[in-house]
Amino acid sequence: MKNTKIQAAFLFLLRSGLWGKKQQHNEKQFFPLSDAEWSGLYRRANEQTVQGIVYDGLLCLDKDHLPPRQLQIKWSVQIDRIERSHRRTNSQIAEQYAFFKKRKLSPLLLKGQGVAESYRFPEHRVCGDIDWYFETTRQCTLAGLHLIKNRIPRIHVGGQVYRWTASEMDLHDRLFDLHNPFCKRLLNQYRKDFPDTTLSISGQDVAVLAPQVQVVQVTAHILKHSLAFGIGLRQFCDLAALYHRYRHLLDGVRLEQLYRRIGLLRWIAPVHQFLVNELGLAKDKLPFTSPAGGSGMDILQEVWQSGNFGFYDEAYVQRIDGTFLARKGRTEAILRRIVRYFPYVPKEAFWFPIIHFLNRRGA
Structure with a gap:
C-alpha cells in the first residue's frame, strides 16, 4: 500500500x-x-x-x-472512556493479584497495563486483556480451578480465559511466545540474570518482569502475531515506549547476543528501523545499533493493512453487515507469512507451524 x-x-x-x-x-x-x-x-x-x-x-x-468540532467532541468522549477503562482495569488487576496471592499462588503480570506505565500518558494506552503468567502448568491449572470454584466464568471451554467483571483474564504457563524449543534454556538463563520486580498498581505491588526481560517478551509477542495473522501499531508503540523509558537499564551487548543466538537478529534490524523512521524513537534509545541499509521488509505496509492483531485485513477476515466476524483462509494466511518471514527468522518460521499442529492435536 x-x-x-x-x-x-x-x-x-x-x-x-x-x-x-x-x-x-x-x-x-x-x-x-x-x-x-x-x-x-x-x-x-x-x-x-x-x-x-x-x-x-x-x-x-x-x-x-x-x-472538525464534531469529531473533536466524539474523540474526547472516547478518550474519557479509555481513561475510565484504564482505572477500572488497574483496579481489577489489584483485585486479581490479591485473589491469587491469598491462595498461595504467585502470578506475574504480562504486557498490558505493566507496559502502559512506560508511556507518557499511561491512561491513554487502550487496555486489552489482563494476562497472568504462572511458573508451572500445575500452578496455572490450580489458578483456573480457584476461579471456577469462585464462580468466575470461563469464556472458552478447554482454555484458560475467564471473565472477571468487565475484563477478560488470560492465564499462561508459557512466558515467551517463541516456538523454537532450543531457545528455552537461553531465555530462562536471561531471565535469571535479570530478576522479576514489582509495580504499584492501584495500591497493590504487583509482580512484573524486569525491563530487560520485558522488552524480549513484548518483542516475542510481536513476532508471534506477525507470523500468524498480523499485528497492529499498538504493540510496536509498546516496544518503543519500553526502549525510551528503560534504555539506561538495558544491556545492549547482552540483548544483541541473545537475539543472535535465538535467531531473531536479522528481523530485529527492520523492527528497530521501523521504530526510528516511522514512530520517531530517538536512535540513541535503541539498545544496540542495527546494520544500516534496507531490509526488504515493509513493516509499515503490514501493520497498516492488518490493523490490531490482523482483524482488519479484509483478505483474511470475513465481513458481514459491516462487522468482522471470523477469519477466512487461515491456513493460506499463515503459510504466506511463514514464507515471507523465513529469511528473517528461519528457526521460528520452521517451528511455528509444527508446534501449532502438535498443540491442536493435543487439545
Missing part, C-alpha cells in the same frame, strides 16, 4: 503523541485535512487501537489544523 496523505498525517500525530514534541516545522506538510480525511484518520486510529496516543498528538497541532 503506497503512502497516502492520511497515513502520513496519522504517523505525524502518532509520533507527536508518543513523545510530546510539537513538530511545527513539519506540520504544514500534512495539514490541514478535509473532513473526509479526518474521518479516515480517526477510523485508522481505532483500527490500530492507538486512538489515545493520536489524540495526544492532536493537542500539539495549531488551532487551524484541528479536526
Whole structure:
C-alpha cells in the first residue's frame, strides 16, 4: 500500500503523541485535512487501537489544523472512556493479584497495563486483556480451578480465559511466545540474570518482569502475531515506549547476543528501523545499533493493512453487515507469512507451524 496523505498525517500525530514534541516545522506538510480525511484518520486510529496516543498528538497541532468540532467532541468522549477503562482495569488487576496471592499462588503480570506505565500518558494506552503468567502448568491449572470454584466464568471451554467483571483474564504457563524449543534454556538463563520486580498498581505491588526481560517478551509477542495473522501499531508503540523509558537499564551487548543466538537478529534490524523512521524513537534509545541499509521488509505496509492483531485485513477476515466476524483462509494466511518471514527468522518460521499442529492435536 503506497503512502497516502492520511497515513502520513496519522504517523505525524502518532509520533507527536508518543513523545510530546510539537513538530511545527513539519506540520504544514500534512495539514490541514478535509473532513473526509479526518474521518479516515480517526477510523485508522481505532483500527490500530492507538486512538489515545493520536489524540495526544492532536493537542500539539495549531488551532487551524484541528479536526472538525464534531469529531473533536466524539474523540474526547472516547478518550474519557479509555481513561475510565484504564482505572477500572488497574483496579481489577489489584483485585486479581490479591485473589491469587491469598491462595498461595504467585502470578506475574504480562504486557498490558505493566507496559502502559512506560508511556507518557499511561491512561491513554487502550487496555486489552489482563494476562497472568504462572511458573508451572500445575500452578496455572490450580489458578483456573480457584476461579471456577469462585464462580468466575470461563469464556472458552478447554482454555484458560475467564471473565472477571468487565475484563477478560488470560492465564499462561508459557512466558515467551517463541516456538523454537532450543531457545528455552537461553531465555530462562536471561531471565535469571535479570530478576522479576514489582509495580504499584492501584495500591497493590504487583509482580512484573524486569525491563530487560520485558522488552524480549513484548518483542516475542510481536513476532508471534506477525507470523500468524498480523499485528497492529499498538504493540510496536509498546516496544518503543519500553526502549525510551528503560534504555539506561538495558544491556545492549547482552540483548544483541541473545537475539543472535535465538535467531531473531536479522528481523530485529527492520523492527528497530521501523521504530526510528516511522514512530520517531530517538536512535540513541535503541539498545544496540542495527546494520544500516534496507531490509526488504515493509513493516509499515503490514501493520497498516492488518490493523490490531490482523482483524482488519479484509483478505483474511470475513465481513458481514459491516462487522468482522471470523477469519477466512487461515491456513493460506499463515503459510504466506511463514514464507515471507523465513529469511528473517528461519528457526521460528520452521517451528511455528509444527508446534501449532502438535498443540491442536493435543487439545
